Amino acid sequence: MTMRSRFSLLVLWCFVWVFISTLLFSPGHKVMAESLQGSYSASLWGGYYLPKNSTFQEVYSDDGEFAGFLEFSKTWSSQIVVTLGGGWIHFSGRQVNPNASQIDTDNEKYSADSAKMTLVPGYLQFSYLFRYSQEQKLVPYLGAGLDAWGFQEKMKDGDTVTGAKYGYHGLVGVRLLLDWLDPDAAQSSLQEYGIDNTYLILEARWLRIDDFGGIGLDLSGPLYRVGLLWEF
Amino acid sequence: MSEKKFHSPVLTLVVTGLLLGHITAGYLIASKSVCFAGPSLYVSPQSKPPWGDEDSWGSRPVIVGDRLYLYTLTPAGKCRLWRGGPKKEDDPNLVWSEINLTDLNSPDITALGSHKEHLYVATREGDSPRLRLREDPNQGEWIQVNPSEMNSGTITSISSFNDYLYLGVTVKGTEDTADSVRLWRSKEAKSTKKVASTDWKQIGQSHAGLITTSNFQEFEDKLYLGVKNTQDKAEVWMLDKSDSDRTIFSPWSEGALSIADMAASDHTLSAIMLDNDDNGSAGGSGSDNKSTCRIWSMAWNEANFSEAPSSWEKTIDPNQSASLSMESLGSYLFLGFNNTDKKMEICQAYHDPNQVNQENKKDQEDTKEKRLEPITVNDMSKPQEQTALDASSNHFRWLYADHNQGYLYLGTEDPNQGITLWRSNKLPIITIIYDPSKIDAKNPETGKAYPYTFLGTFNSKVQENMSVEWKSTKKGSYTVDLIQLKDPNDAISQDPDFSIPSQQVDKEAKEIRTILPVQKQGTYVVEIAWHPDPNSSVENKERYPVLFSLINDTAPPETAPSVISVTSGNEKLLVKWSEAHDKLSGVKLYRVQWAQVPPEVDAGSDPNTIEFPGENIHEQSKDENCKYTIDNLINGQRYVVLVSAIDAANNATSRSAITGKSFGTPVKGLGLTDLVDESGGCFLETVRKDQIIFRRREKR
Numbered sequence: 001m002t003m004r005s006r007f008s009l010l011v012l013w014c015f016v017w018v019f020i021s022t023l024l025f026s027p028g029h030k031v032m033a034e035s036l037q038g039s040y041s042a043s044l045w046g047g048y049y050l051p052k053n054s055t056f057q058e059v060y061s062d063d064g065e066f067a068g069f070l071e072f073s074k075t076w077s078s079q080i081v082v083t084l085g086g087g088w089i090h091f092s093g094r095q096v097n098p099n100a101s102q103i104d105t106d107n108e109k110y111s112a113d114s115a116k117m118t119l120v121p122g123y124l125q126f127s128y129l130f131r132y133s134q135e136q137k138l139v140p141y142l143g144a145g146l147d148a149w150g151f152q153e154k155m156k157d158g159d160t161v162t163g164a165k166y167g168y169h170g171l172v173g174v175r176l177l178l179d180w181l182d183p184d185a186a187q188s189s190l191q192e193y194g195i196d197n198t199y200l201i202l203e204a205r206w207l208r209i210d211d212f213g214g215i216g217l218d219l220s221g222p223l224y225r226v227g228l229l230w231e232f
Numbered sequence: 233m234s235e236k237k238f239h240s241p242v243l244t245l246v247v248t249g250l251l252l253g254h255i256t257a258g259y260l261i262a263s264k265s266v267c268f269a270g271p272s273l274y275v276s277p278q279s280k281p282p283w284g285d286e287d288s289w290g291s292r293p294v295i296v297g298d299r300l301y302l303y304t305l306t307p308a309g310k311c312r313l314w315r316g317g318p319k320k321e322d323d324p325n326l327v328w329s330e331i332n333l334t335d336l337n338s339p340d341i342t343a344l345g346s347h348k349e350h351l352y353v354a355t356r357e358g359d360s361p362r363l364r365l366r367e368d369p370n371q372g373e374w375i376q377v378n379p380s381e382m383n384s385g386t387i388t389s390i391s392s393f394n395d396y397l398y399l400g401v402t403v404k405g406t407e408d409t410a411d412s413v414r415l416w417r418s419k420e421a422k423s424t425k426k427v428a429s430t431d432w433k434q435i436g437q438s439h440a441g442l443i444t445t446s447n448f449q450e451f452e453d454k455l456y457l458g459v460k461n462t463q464d465k466a467e468v469w470m471l472d473k474s475d476s477d478r479t480i481f482s483p484w485s486e487g488a489l490s491i492a493d494m495a496a497s498d499h500t501l502s503a504i505m506l507d508n509d510d511n512g513s514a515g516g517s518g519s520d521n522k523s524t525c526r527i528w529s530m531a532w533n534e535a536n537f538s539e540a541p542s543s544w545e546k547t548i549d550p551n552q553s554a555s556l557s558m559e560s561l562g563s564y565l566f567l568g569f570n571n572t573d574k575k576m577e578i579c580q581a582y583h584d585p586n587q588v589n590q591e592n593k594k595d596q597e598d599t600k601e602k603r604l605e606p607i608t609v610n611d612m613s614k615p616q617e618q619t620a621l622d623a624s625s626n627h628f629r630w631l632y633a634d635h636n637q638g639y640l641y642l643g644t645e646d647p648n649q650g651i652t653l654w655r656s657n658k659l660p661i662i663t664i665i666y667d668p669s670k671i672d673a674k675n676p677e678t679g680k681a682y683p684y685t686f687l688g689t690f691n692s693k694v695q696e697n698m699s700v701e702w703k704s705t706k707k708g709s710y711t712v713d714l715i716q717l718k719d720p721n722d723a724i725s726q727d728p729d730f731s732i733p734s735q736q737v738d739k740e741a742k743e744i745r746t747i748l749p750v751q752k753q754g755t756y757v758v759e760i761a762w763h764p765d766p767n768s769s770v771e772n773k774e775r776y777p778v779l780f781s782l783i784n785d786t787a788p789p790e791t792a793p794s795v796i797s798v799t800s801g802n803e804k805l806l807v808k809w810s811e812a813h814d815k816l817s818g819v820k821l822y823r824v825q826w827a828q829v830p831p832e833v834d835a836g837s838d839p840n841t842i843e844f845p846g847e848n849i850h851e852q853s854k855d856e857n858c859k860y861t862i863d864n865l866i867n868g869q870r871y872v873v874l875v876s877a878i879d880a881a882n883n884a885t886s887r888s889a890i891t892g893k894s895f896g897t898p899v900k901g902l903g904l905t906d907l908v909d910e911s912g913g914c915f916l917e918t919v920r921k922d923q924i925i926f927r928r929r930e931k932r
Contacts, residue, residue: 058907059904059907096907097800097899099897108797111799111902112801112861112901115904153905155901155903157801158802158901158903161910216909217908
């Protein structure tokens with residue numbers, strides 16, 4: 001088992017543990033949220049994207065790359081969340097020599113020229129929060145969504161190819177309410193900016209971005225990320 | 233054959249063998265080398281000095297033109313300014329006259345300076361610092377030229393540097409404020425202009441501290457000053473040619489109290505550090521009545537000061553610590569002080585040519601180490617030069633060097649006999665004339681600086697004559713001898729192979745050119761020395777030899793480069809190669825050559841059968857990585873790429889051998905979208921339509 005697989009399993013296990021334990025110790029529906037009206041939220045994310053396609057890894061390495069995201073959400077009944085999000089990911093790699101092992105036996109596999117891939121993910125997703133009160137410190141959630149990822153590959157001394165790939169994703173995560181760490185700051189944020197709650201979020205998502213099984217570029221792979229969410 | 237004094241071979245065999253344990257080698261080396269006894273200095277007192285017996289020294293003299301200026305203090309504390317000059321050339325006695333200061337209302341002189349053939353006198357008149365100048369020092373009005381904003385403090389340092397006049401001013405603190413140092417520089421650098429009171433600008437800010445050295449020291453195009461900071465720790469401040477603020481050096485520990493003096497010789501700046509001894513009595517009156525001075529030095533290629541060998545440490549009389557003085561003359565460094573027995577001691581740091589020859593050290597740097605040894609100071613005025621200057625009654629005060637004439641001046645003070653100015657006999661101070669760009673020459677491969685003044689790397693196969701140009705302060709007969717020859721493996725040759733017959737120098741400061749019969753490969757250390765007439769009474773230890781080095785490299789680098797890989801790109805090839813090595817002069821650059829070749833040319837082909845077009849060549853420094861991208865090639869054509877290395881003496885290796893790794897065919901690479909047959913789409917089309925070249929590909 002590779003390091004990457006072990007890391008993925010560890011993250012998955014953490015999420016499952018937090019998810020189950022929160023459900024077990026949740027107060028139940030009888031202390032349902034005081035505020036049932038809709039709210040809005042914004043969140044900033046940073047994470048690690050690990051495309052699993054072997055050809056992708058061949059050109060751009062299998063180490064993954066940093067991914068940044070910005071999301072806007074609308075929450076109903078404190079539990080149903082619809083999110084519109086976008087992000088940016090950049091890879092640098094080397095072009096492959098088409099004549100490797102054909103002309104000269106010692107010729108290298110890679111070309112002397114570089115290649116750069118920029119991904120611009122966009123998605124619409126639905127999540128369910130296991131939240132039963134406004135003061136609940138740990139809020140597990142799960143969800144799924146549809147993705148449209150723009151891509152642009154620039155080859156040094158060559159062409160630029162641009163396009164889009166479509167797909168879907170599933171996700172599991174947990175929110176950690178930060179307000180209780182500093183109630184005064186939380187109160188101040190509420191009065192000055194109208195921020196009801198601030199959460200630290202850990203999330204894992206599994207992406208299938210291959211035009212729903214079509215040919216060409218396959219951007220599928222796991223994405224692990226952490227974010228800060230402000231609920232208004 | 234040169235006129236050399238040889239050791240007795242038998243005596244040399246025994247003594248050198250016992251000392252070094254290398255009897256045979258010792259015999260060969262010593263019998264070939266020039267005998268060099270320990271240093272000594274001959275001085276004569278200035279007869280009938282006009283100053284009174286009860287006067288004491290002010291500070292060190294200063295030379296303006298061919299005149300020496302100094303000031304003394306009467307017992308009543310009155311300053312007297314003196315001018316001395318030779319009545320005729322080579323007259324050991326200077327004729328002295330007092331310069332009238334009466335119109336300055338009995339000033340306290342605090343410093344003397346020379347700038348563009350003018351004498352500048354720093355004074356304190358009342359509570360105000362003044363810088364004075366007059367056209368003719370003997371008559372006329374003393375013009376006040378200090379900065380008009382300068383209302384307090386004491387000018388302690390005056391130096392002419394980079395065509396500007398620099399002032400160091402210490403402002404004594406009060407109960408509420410610390411002592412501070414202000415540095416000033418004249419604004420105009422015009423050669424004929426005298427400085428006026430409006431022509432000044434302050435360098436940087438006023439900084440807390442106290443100037444401890446008697447003057448600035450110029451070294452490698454920068455100016456240095458010793459300062460004690462408010463925590464009683466020594467600092468060296470550096471000023472460069474720009475107007476930027478000082479740079480501070482202070483690598484020593486907390487016990488380093490002050491820099492007493494600085495001097496520069498042989499591309500090295502040395503500083504005398506007065507250290508705090510165990511009971512904290514440095515510079516004061518400790519119970520054990522002794523203190524330590526240590527020498528710190530910084531070579532031209534070093535970033536900071538480092539401590540000299542412990543053998544350079546000197547124990548001094550703390551009550552006389554103000555009399556520590558250091559001067560350079562050519563490549564010689566002189567240190568003067570009063571030791572704990574209240575005796576004057578003069579030491580000299582020098583390269584001992586015998587030591588260079590005997591030490592079979594692998595590291596070239598090690599042989600550059602100098603020795604600091606006490607020298608005997610002989611009074612030439614006494615019969616047969618037998619009686620030494622009385623080191624116990626003559627208390628040392630200062631050393632001063634006339635670099636142009638080759639004189640070393642010594643100021644002593646005796647409670648019974650008053651102050652005495654001593655001048656050495658004219659020393660044969662030799663200056664090697666070299667290309668300044670060579671001073672920073674280092675072996676490109678090892679990064680090591682070459683020993684001594686480095687003339688450069690030569691190739692006797694290419695260059696017909698290797699020569700050295702030099703001048704000396706003294707007329708006479710000079711010899712040029714090979715002291716050491718190290719082969720490329722750093723082993724000392726047992727057969728030094730040249731000694732040039734005496735050359736006559738009939739005019740001081742005249743440039744002499746000596747052809748060096750250099751043939752063998754290796755690093756040469758050569759000595760030029762004044763060689764006294766064997767019939768004269770002048771001893772060998774007065775030779776003041778100077779050492780310099782050069783490299784003769786006639787062979788290409790021992791390890792040639794080989795091509796490691798040739799990577800294809802779009803109309804380009806990226807070639808990488810292995811490092812070459814040249815022990816002697818170091819690899820200077822690599823030469824890359826390429827040519828289109830037919831399929832018949834393959835691994836094992838002879839590189840010399842391939843014709844490389846003249847334009848298909850690239851040379852790059854060794855400092856760059858061993859790789860190069862060849863551009864503007866034709867895709868699909870087969871190329872061979874070969875590399876050769878060139879050393880600092882322009883010896884080139886043959887082209888690298890042709891192997892399977894030497895070939896490459898430029899070709900356009902494939903990106904991820906090519907490999908997965910992705911044709912792209914319209915997602916970003918509307919966003920960046922004008923910047924993106926859209927490519928539609930046929931499905932494979």
